[in-house]
Amino acid sequence: MPRAQQIRSRSISASPFLKWAGGKNQLLKDILPRLPEKISVYYEPFIGGGALFFALASQRRFKKAVIGDRNPVLVDAYQTVRDDVEALIEQLGPHAAHATDAEYFYWMRALDPSSMSRVERTARLLFLNKTCFNGLFRVNRRGQFNVPFGRYKNPTVLNPDLLRACSEVLQGVDIVEGDFEALAERAGPNDTIYFDPPYVPLSATSSFTAYDRHPFGRSEHARLARAYRACLARGATALLSNSDCEETRKLYRGLWVETVAATRAINVVASKRGQVNEVLVVGRRQSAPALRQVGASGHAVTSSSSLRRSRAAG
Template sequence: MKTKSIQPFLKWAGGKRQLLPSIRERIPERSTISNYYEPFLGGGAVFLDLKPNRAVVNDFNEDLINAYRVIKTDVEQLIKDLEKHENTEEYYYRMRAIDRSDTYSEWTSIEKASRLIYLNKTGYNGLYRVNSKGHFNTPYGRYKNPNIVNKENLLDLNKYFNSNNIKFLTGDFEGVLRSVESGSFVYIDPPYVPLNTTVSFTGYTNSKFGKNDQIRLKNVCDELNARNVKFLLSNSKVDFIEDLYKDYNVEIIAARRSINSVGSKRGKIDEVLISNYTL
């Protein structure tokens, strides 16, 4: 596809923008990939960097996938709705509280996508976080001039989504991975195992992704491997993960994390890239 670079439209905790060079050099030869799968899409940094012609991408966060779908089908109306938002604290908290009201269910998909993007652009540190009830609870960010309406990038995303065979799904990762076609490539970026008991962020949805889910994911990776499907997986460098995937290629890389409520805790940490192939 002959397009200029397109960027994620959201800032997402755990996003892979700064790891793209390391990930790019570990992607199999493009000519050998018939289809691209990504079961934990998030901000989509890897997906949008690769720009595959055929892809099935998924996330458990329904509001997030709704935004991708709206960009594909109703981008002009989305841009128009984004232009109405105000960068004030009072307006921010009024918009944030909408998902606690009975009327939120009556909102259109365009309005919900617009709200998600607005809160992401104006909320503290671009952090998407919900409580146990699924209510957005990130505080106001106090930015002077946030880029709420990145019209050019939204139009480029719309063009890419509609010029290629891209499917957006929402649901559990297992259902997506069990349907992977032979010859496909899978990039897997699950919620990371916390580095310790006091450093944990799994607030993308109100469902926690725990140890049993990590084990369930590894079992599905074993199935992919048995079917000769190539996968690349990211996670924390912790003993649990390194031991879990000890039969695969485990590489340690340095990453910089920029989303933390405490500025001093943002910095370089070790992560792992795990694959079932060698280049």
């Protein structure tokens, strides 16, 4: 990367370059104080928009990071930003000129990404993500992106400085495609792992797990709960986010569960994009992490304040 571009990339902090359902920007103030100041290896097997990863990276809190997802489109995007950011910026430029063009959007949506290069696929994804309805990523059973046009007045499709900042942070980071269990099995002492799966639905009609063609249902959540406990048994620090419902609390019975308030920004019905409770599973009862506030520097500092805590019924 040319020196001038390196300087420009440092003028903006790395943060999510994609809008993703369940993004954790709003919960960073709750999650960051519950993670160690020094992490040997940081694992995040449901990377999504990567808000927590980028925040930890900006604070230099891990020596190494391994991030992943089972969604190949998402993994493609992270690898492209890491390895080919200048080519991506060049490829995305012409698309950005059509940010408010519905006809162009549907033409792009109909293209077959399997015939494209990785850079072309990622440019298409970023364009669709920034211009589709509510920034949603959804595919049908055939794996085809099927979200309608968003009709935004002036969406930002291309932000070169942000992409370069993200690329800089992603250098040396392992980015893998696969099941969460493959990453979870690697977490051991002095490591930290954060699980942010598709949530347990609050009702029969509230579920949204169509990030890819494969459902994430009850059996996957049960398997995830076992993987979480296995991480704790190996000495890793493990945090997990999920919906605040009876099924979640049953899955993590006997562990330390805290309630946090979140705002749902992605919902077809605008009136339902309001505040809702979620849970943070933060470990065993006897070893629940001491709460630290995030100070002016962005780092955690010791504090006696806390969130509303609730031990899962044992």
